[in-house]
Amino acid sequence: MRATLIPYIPENSFPLVEYLIKKYAINLKIVNERQTKHGDFRTFANGKTQITVNNNLNKYQFLLTLVHEIAHHVTYKKFGRVQPHGKEWKTVFQHLMLPFLRPDIYPNHILPLLANHFKNPKASTDSDPKLALALKGNTAKTGKNFVFEIPEGAFFQYKKNTYKMGKRRRTRYECLNLKNKQVYLFNQNIEVSIVELT
Known part of the structure; x- marks a missing residue:
């Protein structure tokens, strides 16, 4: 187990x-990266359960996602079927995560x-922009930009769709999908690719 997990989590954790x-x-x-989620918890008809976590996450994201999903497992075993993030x-997530909130596991700035975040944990850390950005090391992947870095009126691509950047609404941005002409709200820390339209 150690050899499998150590590349993915902070060693002291x-x-x-x-x-x-x-x-x-x-x-x-x-598992390999999935666009729509960092991890998940599943139950099967035979009573077995499985947790999956994406292999592209950095150590701090991976650990948080893993404990998030373990909390789903524990909640299911303890309470049965309840609201997924109720x-x-x-309560279970807060309890499980508390021992990991140490400076030898997570950096002081995180x-x-x-x-x-753990005063009232959300369904996804991506809905907590400051935390999500810090967990990513405040740096987008090579060739990508965070949504908040895109100038108003510029174009970007996300999941094979092209959008025009609009106005900011508190922590999210209005972005026009050029294909269906619908306006979508993007979290500021989503990573996208700038495109030039001719």
Whole structure:
């Protein structure tokens, strides 16, 4: 287990992760990147469960996503079918994540943002723009830009669709899909590709 997980998580978090995986008999699968989610928790007709986490996440994102999904597993085992990100899951997630909020696991500049996030954890860290940006190291992937870096009126591509950047609405941006002429709200830290339209 150590050889499999160490490349994906902060080294000092391994004993805690190993404890959770063994205690709750977690069936973990590390998978290729999915555009729509970082990880998921599934139940099967035979009663078995599985957690998947994307292999492209950095160590801090991976650890947070893994514990997020373990919280779904524990919530399901303890309470049965309840709201996916309801009060039961939030309480379990807070409890499971607390031991990981240490400076030898997460950098000092991320810890206050995590502490704030865990006052009322959201379904996705992407809906917490400051935390999501810090977890990404405040740097977009090569060849990409964060939505907030795109000038108003410029064009960008996201999931094979082209958009025109619009106005900012608090933490999200209005973006016009050029194909269907619908306006979509984008979180400021989504990574997109700038395109030049001729």
